[in-house]
Structure formats: C-alpha cells, structure tokens
Amino acid sequence: MAKDRLAEVLERYEAVIGLEIHTELTSLRSKMFCGCPVAFGGEPNTRVCPVCLGMPGALPVPNEAAVEATVLAGLALECEIARFSQFHRKNYFYPDMPKNYQISQYDLPFCKNGHLDVEVGEGASAYVTRVGITRIHLEEDTGKMIHVGGAEGRIAGADYSLVDFNRAGTPLIELVTEPDIRTPEEARRFAQTLRTVFLALGISDCSMEEGSMRVDANVSIRPRGATEFGTKAEVKNMNSFKALHDALAYEIVRQADLLDSGGRVVQETRHWDAAAKRTSGLRSKEEAHDYRYFPEPDMVPFEFTDEWIASVKAKLPELPAARRERYAAELGLPKQDARLIADDVALSRFFEQAVSVAGADRAKPVANWVLGELSAHLNATGLAVEECGILPEMLAELVVLIEDGTISGKQGKDVFAEMAQTGERPGAVVERRGMRQVSDTDAIEAVARRVLDAHPDEVASYRGGKSGLIGWFVGQVMREMRGQANPAVVNDVLRALLDQQDR
Amino acid sequence: MMSGRTIADMTAVEVRDAIERKEVSAREVAEAALARVEELDAHVHAFNQVCPDLALQAAARIDAMVAAGEALPPLAGVPAGIKDNMNLVGTRTTCSSRILQDYESVYTCTAVQRLLDAGALPVGKCNLDEFAFGSSTENSAFGPTRNPWDLERVPGGSSGGSAAAVAARMVAVSLGSDTGGSIRQPGALTGTVAVKPTYGRVSRYGLVAFASSLDQIGPFARTVEDAALVLQAIAGKDPLDATSVDEPVDDYRAALDAGVEGLRVGLVTDMLDIEGCAAEVREAVEGAARTLAALGAEVGEVALPMSRHGLSAYYIIGPAEASSNLARFDGIRYGHRVKDAEDVLDLYMRSRAEGFGPESIRRIMLGTYALSAGYYEAYYGQAQKTRTLIIREFAEAFERFDVLLTPTSPTVAFKLGEKASDPLAMYLSDVYTIPLNLAGLPGISVPVGLCPSTGLPIGAQIAARHFDEAAMFRAAAALERALALDMVPPLVRK
Numbered sequence: 001m002a003k004d005r006l007a008e009v010l011e012r013y014e015a016v017i018g019l020e021i022h023t024e025l026t027s028l029r030s031k032m033f034c035g036c037p038v039a040f041g042g043e044p045n046t047r048v049c050p051v052c053l054g055m056p057g058a059l060p061v062p063n064e065a066a067v068e069a070t071v072l073a074g075l076a077l078e079c080e081i082a083r084f085s086q087f088h089r090k091n092y093f094y095p096d097m098p099k100n101y102q103i104s105q106y107d108l109p110f111c112k113n114g115h116l117d118v119e120v121g122e123g124a125s126a127y128v129t130r131v132g133i134t135r136i137h138l139e140e141d142t143g144k145m146i147h148v149g150g151a152e153g154r155i156a157g158a159d160y161s162l163v164d165f166n167r168a169g170t171p172l173i174e175l176v177t178e179p180d181i182r183t184p185e186e187a188r189r190f191a192q193t194l195r196t197v198f199l200a201l202g203i204s205d206c207s208m209e210e211g212s213m214r215v216d217a218n219v220s221i222r223p224r225g226a227t228e229f230g231t232k233a234e235v236k237n238m239n240s241f242k243a244l245h246d247a248l249a250y251e252i253v254r255q256a257d258l259l260d261s262g263g264r265v266v267q268e269t270r271h272w273d274a275a276a277k278r279t280s281g282l283r284s285k286e287e288a289h290d291y292r293y294f295p296e297p298d299m300v301p302f303e304f305t306d307e308w309i310a311s312v313k314a315k316l317p318e319l320p321a322a323r324r325e326r327y328a329a330e331l332g333l334p335k336q337d338a339r340l341i342a343d344d345v346a347l348s349r350f351f352e353q354a355v356s357v358a359g360a361d362r363a364k365p366v367a368n369w370v371l372g373e374l375s376a377h378l379n380a381t382g383l384a385v386e387e388c389g390i391l392p393e394m395l396a397e398l399v400v401l402i403e404d405g406t407i408s409g410k411q412g413k414d415v416f417a418e419m420a421q422t423g424e425r426p427g428a429v430v431e432r433r434g435m436r437q438v439s440d441t442d443a444i445e446a447v448a449r450r451v452l453d454a455h456p457d458e459v460a461s462y463r464g465g466k467s468g469l470i471g472w473f474v475g476q477v478m479r480e481m482r483g484q485a486n487p488a489v490v491n492d493v494l495r496a497l498l499d500q501q502d503r
Numbered sequence: 504m505m506s507g508r509t510i511a512d513m514t515a516v517e518v519r520d521a522i523e524r525k526e527v528s529a530r531e532v533a534e535a536a537l538a539r540v541e542e543l544d545a546h547v548h549a550f551n552q553v554c555p556d557l558a559l560q561a562a563a564r565i566d567a568m569v570a571a572g573e574a575l576p577p578l579a580g581v582p583a584g585i586k587d588n589m590n591l592v593g594t595r596t597t598c599s600s601r602i603l604q605d606y607e608s609v610y611t612c613t614a615v616q617r618l619l620d621a622g623a624l625p626v627g628k629c630n631l632d633e634f635a636f637g638s639s640t641e642n643s644a645f646g647p648t649r650n651p652w653d654l655e656r657v658p659g660g661s662s663g664g665s666a667a668a669v670a671a672r673m674v675a676v677s678l679g680s681d682t683g684g685s686i687r688q689p690g691a692l693t694g695t696v697a698v699k700p701t702y703g704r705v706s707r708y709g710l711v712a713f714a715s716s717l718d719q720i721g722p723f724a725r726t727v728e729d730a731a732l733v734l735q736a737i738a739g740k741d742p743l744d745a746t747s748v749d750e751p752v753d754d755y756r757a758a759l760d761a762g763v764e765g766l767r768v769g770l771v772t773d774m775l776d777i778e779g780c781a782a783e784v785r786e787a788v789e790g791a792a793r794t795l796a797a798l799g800a801e802v803g804e805v806a807l808p809m810s811r812h813g814l815s816a817y818y819i820i821g822p823a824e825a826s827s828n829l830a831r832f833d834g835i836r837y838g839h840r841v842k843d844a845e846d847v848l849d850l851y852m853r854s855r856a857e858g859f860g861p862e863s864i865r866r867i868m869l870g871t872y873a874l875s876a877g878y879y880e881a882y883y884g885q886a887q888k889t890r891t892l893i894i895r896e897f898a899e900a901f902e903r904f905d906v907l908l909t910p911t912s913p914t915v916a917f918k919l920g921e922k923a924s925d926p927l928a929m930y931l932s933d934v935y936t937i938p939l940n941l942a943g944l945p946g947i948s949v950p951v952g953l954c955p956s957t958g959l960p961i962g963a964q965i966a967a968r969h970f971d972e973a974a975m976f977r978a979a980a981a982l983e984r985a986l987a988l989d990m991v992p993p994l995v996r997k
Contacts, residue, residue, distance in 0.1 A: 050610050054831045056603065056711040057590050057612060061745045089827050091874070093851055100830035155847060163835070292874035294883060297716035297824055299745045 006249045009256040010183065013221040016229055017181035017248060019190060023198055024141060024170050024212040025069050026205045031169035032140040033060030033103065038171070040210050044164035052169035054098030059298050062087070066171035067110065067302065069203040070138040071312050073173060074111025076197055076319055077133050081309050085110050086301035087138075091292040095155075095163050096143040104174075105137035106293040110302075112136070116197070117321065119339070120189045131190050132178030143168035173203075179218070179229070184248035188241050191215050196320040196343040208240050215244050220265065221255045230255070231265040235279055237272045247272035251279050323348055331355065331363035340371055346385045350374075353392030358399050365399050373416045389423045398426040405486050406430065407437045439486040444477065444493050447485075451476045452497060462498055470494060510535035512995075515581040515675040515729040519622070522569060522580040529565035529580035533558045533624050536582035540626065540673045543994065548648050549658075549668035551587045553627035554594050558582065561624045577732055579622035584668040584677035587628035588635055588711040589720070591615050594625075598711050599643035600633045602832045602839045602858025612709025613744065614678060614720045614737040621736035626674050629664030633860045634829065635685055635713045637661050638932040641923050642862040649919070650693060651992040652959050656916040659689030659932070662723070666693040669723040672995050676733050677723045682713045683817050684912070684936025686721045687948035691911035691962025694950045694990040695723050696730045696979065699936070701970045702943035703748035705734070706741030714824040715746075717817075717940040725990065727949060727980040731755035734972060750970050758973035759980040764799035766978060768792065769904030773806040779931055780913040787952035787961040788910045794985050795908070795978065805904060809896040810938040812889050817937045818930060819873045819886035826870030832858065865926065894942045901968045906978050909935045911948040911962035935964055945972045949979040950990050960990060 028038050034051035050058035074081055088106035114133035121127060144167050149159030175194070181187050195206040195213060206213040215238055220230035235251055238244045250272075255265050270279035295301075318326075320343045327338035341351050351370050355363045374395065378388055398419070402412045407430055418429045430436055438444060451473060452459050462469045470491070477490045510532055513521065521527045537555050544550055565580045585591060588598045590608040597603045611619075619625060632642035640648040640663025648663040650656040651671035658667040662679030666689035669677050679686040681699035690697020698721040705720045712718060722733035735756065740749040770792045775785050796802040834840030834854030841857065844850030859867070873882035900907060912932055922929040939946040948962040963982070967975040 053836060055609055055837070056596060056598070056606065056831070057588075057707075057709040058610075059708050059712075059744050059746075061743060091827050091830060093830065093833065095833075095835050095847060098831065098836065100833055101827050161847070290876045292827070292871065292876075292879075294823060294827070294874055294879070297714070297746075298712075 005253055006184070009221075009253050012224060013252070013256050013259075014224050014226070015182055015184075015248070015252045016179045016220050016222065016232075017183075017187050018179040018218045019175075019177045019181065019187060020216045020218070021175045021177075021191065021194065022141075022214045022216075023173050023175070023204045023206060025066050025173065025203050026170075026212050027203055028063065028065050028069065028171055030063055032063050032066055032138070032171040033169055036169065039166075040212070042166050044162070044166065047166045048168070052098065053165055054100075060103060060296075062299055063171060066138055068312055069171070069201070070110045070136060070173050071304070071309065072201055072315060073175075073198065073203060074114060074136050075309075075313050075316055076201055077111070077114035077116055077136070079111035079114030079133060079136060081304060082108060082110055082112070082302075083304055084108065084301060085304070087296040087299055088293045089296050090139075092289050094142070095161065096145045096168070098143070098165060098168055102139060102142070103296055104139035109135040109137035116190065116193060118186065118189045118193045120183075120186050122336070129180070129182075129186055131180045131186075134176040134178055136173055136175045139172050139174060141167050141170040141172040184245040184252070187217060187248055188245040191244055192241055193320075193343075199345050200317055200319055202317070202345075211239075217244065217248055219248055219251050219255070221252055221259070231267050233265060233267065233279075234269045235272055236269060239274065243272060243274050246274075246277065247279060250277065254279065327363075327367075331360060331367075333364060333367050337367045337371055341367060347375075350385050350392050350395075354396040354399070357393050357396035362399055362403055365403060366396065369395055369399055369416075373413065377416075377420050388420070390420055394419055394425055401426055401430060405437060405439050405488075407435050408483075408487055411435050411437065411483065435484060437486045438481060438484050439489050441489060441493060444481070444485055444490055445497070447480050448473075448477050448490070448493050448497055451480065459498065470498075473498075511539040511672045513675065514726050515578060515724065515732060516726070518581050518675055519575065519577070519579050522565065523575050525569060528569070529562035529624065530559065532580045532582060533562040533626075536624070536626050536674055539671070543651075543671050543673060546649065546654055546994070547651055547667050547671050547673075548646055549584065549629055549664040549671065549673060550627040551597055551599060551630050551645055551664070552594055554625055557591075557593050558624045558626050561619065561622075565622055565624075576620070576622035578618065578676075578736055581623045581676060582626045582674040583618060583623040584626055584629045584665050584674040585615055585618075586631055586662050586665045586677070586679050588631060588680060588713075589615050589678060590709040590711075591625060591628070594628050596628070596711065597645075598634045599631045599645055600858065600860065600863065601644045602855070603837075604644070604839065606837055610709065613706035613741045615709065617737045618678065618733065623676070623736075626668075629662070629668055629677060629679075631664055631685075632661035633863050634711070634825070635661040635680055635682055636825070636862045636866050638684070638688055638929050639917070639919075639922065640664060640689070641919060642860060644860055647919055650916045651994040652694065652916060653957075654994070656918050656959070657692070659692035659912070659916065661685040661689075663689050665723050666690055666695055666697065669693070669695045669725060670992055672725075675724065676729055678720055678733075678737070679723055680710055680713070680718055680720050681936075681940065682717045682821060683940050684933035686723065687936045687946055687962070687964055688912045688933055690723060690948035691950075691960065691964075692916040694960030694962075694988075694992065695725060696727050696950070696983075697721070697723050697948040697962075698730050698734055698972070699939060699946045700734060700738065700972060701748075701945040702940075703746055704738050704750075704752075704945065704970065704972070706739075706744040706747045708741055708743040712824075712828040714821040715828060716824060717821060719940075727947075727976060727983050728756065728759055730947070731759060731976050748970070753973040755973055755976050758977045761977045762799065763795055763978055763981045766795075766800045766906065766974070767904045768795050768800045768802045768978065769805035769900055769907045770802060771807050771810075771907055771909045772804045773808060774810065774909045774935060777811065777913065777934060779934075780910060781915065781954075783954045783956065784910045784913060784915070784961050787954075788908065788963045791951040791963045791982055791986075792908055794982060798981050798985060800978070800981075803904065805900050805907065807896055807900060807907075807938070809889070809892045811934070813893055813938040813941050814930060814934050816886040816889040816893070816941060817933075818869070819882045820890065820941070822866040822870030823873045823883050824870065826867045826874065829859075829863065829867055834858070862926070890941045893938055897938070897942045897944060897966075905967065905971075905974050907966040909964045909966070911935060911964040915954045915957055915959035915961060939964075939966050944969060945975060947975045947979050949982055950988050951982060951986060952988065
C-alpha cells in the first residue's frame with residue numbers, strides 16, 4: 001500500500017490510536033510467583049515447577065523485585081503510584097494458561113495517569129507529542145503453544161497442539177495509553193521511545209522479535225473535525241516497530257475504504273499478517289469473554305508507603321530524554337546526534353566514558369566517531385558495544401591523536417580498523433606503523449618546494465587563476481610524504497609558497 | 504500392652520512417651536494402626552488410600568533414633584491420617600474426585616511435611632466430600648465415610664474421613680481442612696477434638712484449594728493436648744504461602760494447665776435460638792457454659808446478629824473462589840481427560856463434566872454466576888460487605904470476652920441420605936462454624952456430651968481472637984478435664 005494513500009486518507013480522516021504494550025521483565029532472576037528462572041527459549045518445559053504449572057495445591061508468592069520494577073516504570077513515566085493495590089484473577093480457559101486464570105490487576109493497578117513525550121519526525125517537520133498513559137499493571141505471562149496442522153498456526157483446525165510452559169509465570173507489565181496517538185508514525189515512535197525508557201531502567205530487553213515486548217493497538221478513524229470516536233478494531237501480532245507502523249497504516253486505510261463505500265467498521269480483533277501485509281479478523285467466537293475478575297485471595301493487598309515509593313524513586317537512573325537535553329546543552333551535540341546516543345543506554349555509557357577521557361571540549365568529535373566508525377563496526381559485526389573489544393579510553397585516545405594533529409582523520413580510520421581488529425591501543429598502532437603525522441612546517445616546506453619546482457606548468461596554471469589545483473599540489477606533497485603530513489599544514493604551506501612567489 | 508488398652512487406643516502423647524521409654528517400638532505402633540485400619544475400614548471407609556510403606560519407613564527412622572539414643576521429636580511414632588486434599592509424595596492426592604482419581608502427588612504439602620518432621624507416621628489419605636464440598640462426606644466419588652458411632656450415620660464433613668479415622672482409633676491424630684466448618688463439624692459429629700486455626704496460622708501450600716480466603720488446615724485428635732501438639736508442629740510462617748503470617752506461635756501445651764479462672768467466656772445466645780438447633784445440643788452447650796463458670800470463668804452472654812448472615816455470604820464467596828480454583832482441572836496437564844475430544848473446548852467440557860461430581864458442578868456454577876458481569880456487585884460485592892460486618896461484630900465481642908462459646912453443629916450426626924437430596928438443609932449444618940472462617944478466627948470443637956436420645960456425641964465450639972489459639976485450648980482443656988466424657992464409639996468398644 002502506497003504511503004501517499006495513507007496521507008490522502010489522513011487528510012480526510014483523523015486516526016485515533018491507543019496502544020497496549022506488554023513487556024516481560026526479562027532482567028529479573030525469577031518468575032512472577034515462583035523461583036523458576038526467567039529466560040528466553042530453552043528445552044520445552046524445563047523451567048517449570050508446581051507453581052507455574054498450576055499443580056493442585058501450589059500457591060503464588062509475589063516477586064517483590066517485579067513489583068518494584070513496575071513502580072520504577074511508573075515513576076519514570078510520571079505516573080501516580082497507588083498507595084493501596086492488589087492482584088485480581090482474570091478467569092478464562094486456554095491451554096497455555098496453567099491455572100485457567102491469569103493473576104493480573106484490575107481496578108487497582110500499581111501505576112496510573114502518567115505520560116510520555118515523544119519526538120516525531122526529523123528536521124524542520126519534527127514535533128513533540130505527549131501521549132497519556134492510562135495505567136501500568138503487573139501480571140504473569142502465559143506459556144506458548146505450537147499448533148500442528150490446520151491453518152495459520154491457530155488452535156482452531158489444528159491436528160494437535162503442544163504447550164511449553166517455560167514462559168508461563170514470567171513477570172509481565174501491561175501499559176495502556178490514552179487514545180492520544182494520531183498516526184502510525186507516532187505509534188512507532190511512542191513504542192521506540194518507551195523501549196529506550198525501559199532499557200534505561202534495565203527492567204527488560206524489550207525484544208519485539210523474541211516477544212519480550214508486544215504491542216497491540218486499538219485504532220479507529222473519524223472524519224476530520226468530528227468529536228465522537230469511531231468504532232475501533234484491535235490489531236495484534238505486530239512483531240516489529242515496522243510491523244506496528246505498517247499494520248496501523250493498513251488498518252486506517254482499510255477502515256477509510258469501508259466508510260467511503262458506505263460500510264461500517266466492526267469492533268473486532270484483527271491479526272496482522274506481515275507476509276501478506278494485511279490484517280484479518282479473528283473469529284468472534286474466540287473472543288467473547290467475561291473474565292469474572294475478583295481479588296486474588298492467595299495474596300494480601302499491597303500498601304505502599306511514601307517512604308517506600310521515595311526509595312524506589314531514588315533508584316531512577318537518568319532517562320533518555322534528560323540525557324538528550326544534557327548532551328545538547330552541556331556538550332553541544334547536534335539534536336539528532338544527542339538523541340541517537342542518548343536513546344541507547346550502552347552507547348551513551350561508552351560515549352560518556354570516552355568524553356571523560358578525551359575532555360568535554362572534544363565531545364563532538366567523540367560523538368562523530370561513536371555514531372560513525374564505532375556504530376558501523378557494531379552493525380557489521382553484530383557485537384554489543386560492551387563486547388566489541390574497543391574500550392571508551394581507546395576511542396578517546398584516537399580522537400585526541402586526531403584532534404592534536406598527530407595523525408590525520410583519514411589515518412584515524414585506518415587506526416580504528418586496526419584497533420578494532422587487534423585490540424591494540426591507537427597510540428601503539430600509530431607508533432608501530434610510523435604514522436605519526438608531520439606537522440613540522442620546515443620539513444613540509446622543503447618537500448613542497450621540490451614539488452613546485454618539479455611542476456612549473458601546473459604552478460603557472462595555478463597562478464593563472466586555476467586555484468582549484470591546490471588540491472592536486474596537496475596530493476603530490478602527501479604522496480611524497482607517504483601520507484604522514486598534516487594536510488592542513490601542507491595546505492597552508494603550499495598556499496604561502498604559491499602566493500608569495502606570485503607577488 | 505498396658506492396662507488392657509491396645510496400642511491403637513493410646514493418645515499421641517502416650518505413644519510418644521511409650522516409644523521414648525522403649526515400651527513399644529514405632530514399628531509396633533505403625534503395625535497396630537495398620538491392623539486397625541485393616542480391621543475396621545471396610546465398615547468405616549475413612550481412607551481412600553493406605554500407605555503402609557511410608558508409615559513403616561517413618562517408623563524405622565524413629566526406631567533408629569531411639570536405638571541411637573537421640574532426642575525424639577514431639578510426635579515421634581504417632582500414627583496420622585491426612586485428608587486426601589493434601590499432597591504427599593508417594594501417595595495419590597485425589598480430593599475424592601474422579602477428575603484426580605489417579606493423580607500422584609509431585610510435591611509434599613508444607614503442613615504435612617511439618618507433621619512428618621515432627622515424627623508422625625503417615626498411615627493414609629482420608630476420604631472427604633469431593634474437593635471438600637459438603638458436610639457429610641457423602642459427596643465422595645469413592646463412596647461415603649461412615650460414623651464409627653453409628654455406621655448408618657454420616658461422620659460430618661468435609662473432613663469426615665480424618666474425623667472417623669481418629670474416632671475409630673485407626674490413627675491417633677489426623678489433618679483436615681476447614682473452609683466453613685469442615686474440621687469442626689465432623690469433630691463434633693464423631694466426638695473428637697477438632698481445630699480450625701486462625702487464617703494464616705498454618706500454611707496452605709500443598710492443600711488443594713477450595714476457597715483460598717477461607718481454607719485452613721488443622722488437626723483432629725482424641726484429646727485437647729494431642730490437638731495442641733499437632734497444631735504446634737504445623738503452625739508458623741511458610742515462605743511458600745503468601746497468606747501465612749509471621750506471628751510467633753504460642754506454647755499451646757503450657758496453656759492447657761492454665762485453668763479458666765478469670766477467663767471471660769461469651770455464650771452466644773442468639774445462635775442457640777436459631778431454628779434447627781436441637782434441644783439436646785442447646786442443653787449440652789449451656790451445660791458447658793455452666794461448667795466453665797463453676798471452674799471460675801466469667802461467663803456472660805453475647806449476641807452476634809450479623810453472623811446469621813454468614814451462611815449466605817459463605818455460599819457466594821466459597822463457590823466464587825472455588826469456581827476459579829477448580830478451573831485448573833481441565834484435563835490438559837493432569838487428571839481425567841476424555842480420549843476422543845473433537846477440539847479443545849470439547850476436551851474441557853467433557854473432561855470436567857465426567858470428572859466432577861454433582862456438588863462440585865453445583866458450586867462451580869454458583870460461583871461462576873456470582874462473579875459474572877452484571878451480578879458481581881449484587882452477589883460477591885454484597886457478600887464481602889457482609890463479611891466485613893461480621894469481622895467487626897466479632898471484634899466488638901472480643902473486646903468483652905476472651906473466648907466465645909456456641910454449638911459446633913445444630914444437630915448430632917444425621918443418617919446417610921437424610922440430607923443428600925436437600926443441599927440447603929445440608930448447608931445449614933455449618934451455620935455456627937462458617938462465621939469464624941469469614942472472620943479468619945480460630946475455633947475448636949470439643950465434645951461436651953452425649954445426646955440422651957441417640958447416644959451420639961455433641962460438640963461445643965470455642966472461638967478465640969486472631970492468633971490466640973492458646974485461649975481456646977485453655978478453655979477446651981478445662982472442659983475436657985471437668986466433663987471427663989467417655990468418648991469411645993461403640994464400633995471400637997465392640
């Protein structure tokens with residue numbers, strides 16, 4: 001579906017989007033209500049116990065670290081934290097849910113009424129939109145099912161189904177936004193920005209692909225200027241930020257086409273098929289639920305004191321938004337660079353360590369190297385910054401070598417490649433390879449004179465007005481000096497000689 | 504054998520002492536209990552499963568300790584029955600239901616483990632009303648348990664097997680679970696001492712849940728002292744049960760000799776007036792009050808008008824929680840599963856329809872209805888408000904009194920089948936016991952007489968403040984000593 005089709009639709013209709021985001025607290029050591037480890041994958045049904053298998057008589061005991069992580073998320077998103085809260089049981093039958101009820105939260109979530117400011121777009125058209133956060137609550141994840149035979153991997157029509165309970169009981173936070181989102185791009189940016197916050201908090205690895213972050217969307221459209229909401233559809237199964245964007249774009253156009261042709265939008269759950277690039281309705285039989293929520297009697301309610309909440313708040317790390325501000329204001333980074341580094345916890349940690357060695361006045365070149373060569377290296381190798389073999393001090397040393405003129409920027413790239421390969425310090429590479437850049441004006445002038453003497457025709461042309469030849473002369477001098485001359489000095493010396501003799 | 508009594512007649516305290524003095528071995532005790540089960544259980548059907556291997560292994564450990572001259576734990580060599588809704592590795596945990604008929608325990612219930620750690624010998628798993636739904640043990644998928652006092656009568660329920668096993672001297676003590684009276688009512692009907700501890704006093708981990716906010720494990724015994732010893736062994740915080748409370752456990756045995764001088768006892772008069780309370784029951788309980796007064800207790804009268812609404816609240820809250828707790832029995836991971844299911848819904852519906860008995864189905868449907876959208880406030884919400892009012896009413900009563908005295912059950916043991924077709928009449932059986940579960944309070948049922956017309960036991964319920972089991976043991980022990988009732992059922996006396 002063409003992008004301009006969406007743009008055309010959005011001229012006539014306003015989309016109203018709310019997101020429901022489930023995030024597994026993958027950084028925790030144990031599951032929500034038992035001591036089983038939290039980890040992705042593994043041999044089926046090996047990380048299970050009587051509690052997370054729902055064996056008769058087993059009881060849930062809440063993981064306090066998960067409660068704290070949820071409250072931490074709430075504080076990071078400016079939520080009100082409940083003083084009194086409790087778990088509820090959400091009752092429905094499904095084979096991936098061992099107890100046939102999910103321990104979740106209902107009318108007393110841990111966090112509510114927060115917001116997140118999201119930067120959308122680039123350059124001149126960039127804007128910030130504030131998305132309200134209705135609530136954040138804590139619950140347990142289900143197991144996973146594999147349906148064999150039948151269509152589209154669904155239980156209906158399958159020959160048989162297998163259940164893996166390794167994931168069952170993994171702590172899961174559910175975040176629900178207000179219907180404040182207006183475009184697929186805003187939705188994508190919200191999800192991406194939320195991810196940077198959760199990564200900064202260190203509560204989850206937020207992997208859309210592995211399912212540790214799962215985004216569902218409610219979307220409806222209404223004619224521009226209307227105040228009533230249209231009928232919404234819930235879109236599920238979007239396994240990447242791109243899928244989130246594309247599914248919403250598809251759904252908005254689909255709904256517009258329906259309305260344009262005199263039809264009506266039906267309230268239903270729709271499944272995004274990334275391969276077919278379309279959404280399709282689930283059979284309504286699968287969704288008519290009365291969850292019969294009631295307070296979980298196996299646990300006592302939570303009563304959070306102001307002191308406890310303050311103690312959690314004290315653990316809040318610097319969040320990406322504040323870091324972006326700081327990089328721009330204190331280190332003078334361009335907005336875009338500041339965001340790219342600040343949004344990535346590991347990269348910003350690396351950057352800040354490098355700056356602390358190289359000096360704040362060299363923050364900009366450090367940022368350039370982090371976003372340039374270093375990021376390219378990480379992309380190419382697939383390594384995380386902590387494990388790539390290049391230490392912040394090494395990059396800082398490299399930047400200093402360039403900035404003080406010891407080597408040229410071009411040589412710096414060679415040194416970077418060498419140090420990435422061998423782990424050798426840049427200073428050592430420069431020494432070993434004799435790359436130390438010559439900035440000595442006398443030495444350069446001697447070579448420059450030789451070059452000018454050897455090429456009288458070119459000198460004449462230059463002096464005749466072909467000033468562009470300066471670059472050619474610089475190249476000749478650099479070649480003579482095997483690249484070790486400081487190009488800026490060479491440039492200056494050549495100009496001086498050429499202009500002097502001109503007089 | 505001492506003074507004409509068999510080993511099986513000995514109390515837990517006597518058994519332990521005899522073993523310590525090397526008058527009997529734990530093995531002999533185990534064998535005596537198993538022989539008694541062999542002899543009587545065909546008539547009584549107290550047990551769903553007997554586990555001689557586990558009992559004899561436990562006995563061997565005790566005998567080894569005796570041989571090594573080690574200090575013995577408090578229940579060393581005491582034969583014990585365990586209600587078949589508590590997990591014990593090496594046994595099935597059936598809940599007297601077809602749906603768990605072949606279910607082998609994969610872990611051991613905390614309270615059971617503590618009982619075994621205290622030296623008890625696990626003799627077997629005791630029959631119950633399916634999933635503890637009932638007051639007569641007739642709702643067992645494996646057939647009813649009979650009352651050793653009269654085999655034509657019920658032992659009460661739902662812990663009827665645990666009560667009958669102790670009354671018939673097949674075991675010295677047993678564990679039951681009490682959600683609305685399931686320990687105390689069968690205690691009264693079988694002439695045993697039966698304790699429902701404070702909610703949170705004993706871990707529920709490993710007890711197959713009926714109603715999580717009401718369930719509590721407690722002991723049956725033939726003496727108050729034995730009951731106190733068992734509770735001592737199983738009480739205390741368990742990290743595996745978030746509702747168990749980290750409150751110090753009193754020395755219950757010390758309370759037994761304290762006497763009742765100055766103890767403020769409230770006789771709950773409006774409960775005696777409830778229609779359906781048999782005259783003999785009323786007289787026996789009033790007699791108990793006079794006895795306590797004669798022993799120096801300050802006996803007064805109190806009314807608990809809200810408590811009569813407990814029954815209605817209970818039959819909303821209990822089934823509501825049960826409908827959710829029993830959802831896990833779906834045939835997917837364990838338990839009964841139909842062989843030829845067409846799809847997952849068919850598998851659920853038919854496995855459950857075949858696996859659950861009629862009373863379980865009734866309660867699941869009641870609870871599902873009470874929690875349904877549009878009905879929740881009118882039923883569950885209202886029941887919780889009633890519960891709050893009952894809690895307040897008790898709190899006020901306990902400002903004036905240390906313990907409260909009521910009948911345990913409005914009648915003596917009734918005949919098998921007598922109330923089976925009338926669930927509401929059956930539910931009334933627990934009218935005195937239910938309010939304590941709703942308020943989380945501890946209660947003990949202690950024999951206070953034999954019915955003049957039937958010769959059947961009558962029990963009185965003594966309730967105390969939260970975590971003040973010591974006060975109720977104190978009153979119960981004084982009554983037991985003063986009344987000195989002969990509570991040997993005819994079946995045993997022969």
